[in-house]
Amino acid sequence: MCLPAKGLEIEFDQADDLSEINNMLQARIVRWQEELLAKGIEQGIEQGKIKLLERLLILKFGSLPTWAQN
Secondary structure, eight states: OOSSSSTTTTOOTTSSHHHHHHHHHHHHHHHHHHHHHHHHHHHHHHHHHHHHHHHHHHHHHSSSGGGGGO
């Protein structure tokens, strides 16, 4: 059986009972949480680098033109 959500595919031939399916879903949810956390951390680091570069440019050259902001 393939459910519409991305990456949510369950082979009922391999699943002996509902508790096994529940365990599979719990493991998948934990993996999704870890992936989302890693993605959020990566985005935060990227935003931090952009802010740091902006501050360094302002220190060296003064205020930035509008096109160079954000």
